[in-house]
Amino acid sequence: RKEVEQDPGPFNVPEGATVAFNCTYSNSASQSFFWYRQDCRKEPKLLMSVYSSGNEDGRFTAQLNRASQYISLLIRDSKLSDSATYLCVALNTGRRALTFGSGTRLQVQP
Amino acid sequence: EAGVAQSPRYKIIEKRQSVAFWCNPISGHATLYWYQQILGQGPKLLIQFQNNGVVDDSQLPKDRFSAERLKGVDSTLKIQPAKLEDSAVYLCASSLRGQGDTGELFFGEGSRLTVL
Numbered sequence: 001r002k003e004v005e006q007d008p009g010p011f012n013v014p015e016g017a018t019v020a021f022n023c024t025y026s027n028s029a030s031q032s033f034f035w036y037r038q039d040c041r042k043e044p045k046l047l048m049s050v051y052s053s054g055n056e057d058g059r060f061t062a063q064l065n066r067a068s069q070y071i072s073l074l075i076r077d078s079k080l081s082d083s084a085t086y087l088c089v090a091l092n093t094g095r096r097a098l099t100f101g102s103g104t105r106l107q108v109q110p
Numbered sequence: 111e112a113g114v115a116q117s118p119r120y121k122i123i124e125k126r127q128s129v130a131f132w133c134n135p136i137s138g139h140a141t142l143y144w145y146q147q148i149l150g151q152g153p154k155l156l157i158q159f160q161n162n163g164v165v166d167d168s169q170l171p172k173d174r175f176s177a178e179r180l181k182g183v184d185s186t187l188k189i190q191p192a193k194l195e196d197s198a199v200y201l202c203a204s205s206l207r208g209q210g211d212t213g214e215l216f217f218g219e220g221s222r223l224t225v226l
Contacts, residue, residue: 043220
């Protein structure tokens with residue numbers, strides 16, 4: 001079983017839609033979580049951290065459910081520029097290393 | 111501020127040949143990482159350096175892959191001999207300290223390897 005699992009998509013949504021991605025992790029030793037964004041043929045970039053209390057950054061909201069080992073990312077009012085692959089990332093505190101999921105591809109259509 | 115520099119951007123070799131990738135991290139970043147990203151997958155950590163010491167190389171296929179970070183700045187990743195399954199993008203990343211501090215890694219644009 002992969003340490004971080006995501007639905008690969010693609011999610012095809014119209015501009016202005018709200019879309020949510022889910023991610024599950026298997027290692028209960030993982031303590032910190034992040035969402036990275038990767039544009040086609042580009043390098044990954046940190047989008048936001050995920051806190052237990054949930055956190056919001058503009059149109060983006062991230063949530064963590066430790067009991068279910070589940071992380072989510074909600075994007076409101078989707079823009080064409082949101083089209084990218086969203087990588088769910090867990091920090092394994094034992095190995096002090098980031099483990100990336102395979103990513104969920106989002107395509108926002110006009 | 112200059113980002114993480116990598117070269118070459120693209121490399122095509124035949125199986126059993128060797129290849130080397132070079133990375134120059136962001137100035138002042140103590141931690142350097144090499145990740146392998148196969149098409150359709152997320153990046154997988156190969157090796158992590160803290161200054162010029164290895165912190166984690168548990169997922170590095172040591173029979174064919176090697177990496178060094180002399181003087182705690184630039185780093186090279188070598189594959190010898192290459193296999194077909196090594197076709198991937200090799201991403202170098204750096205961070206000011208360790209990954210656990212903020213979770214923010216700064217990635218280079220990557221070196222795309224095709225093994226024929």
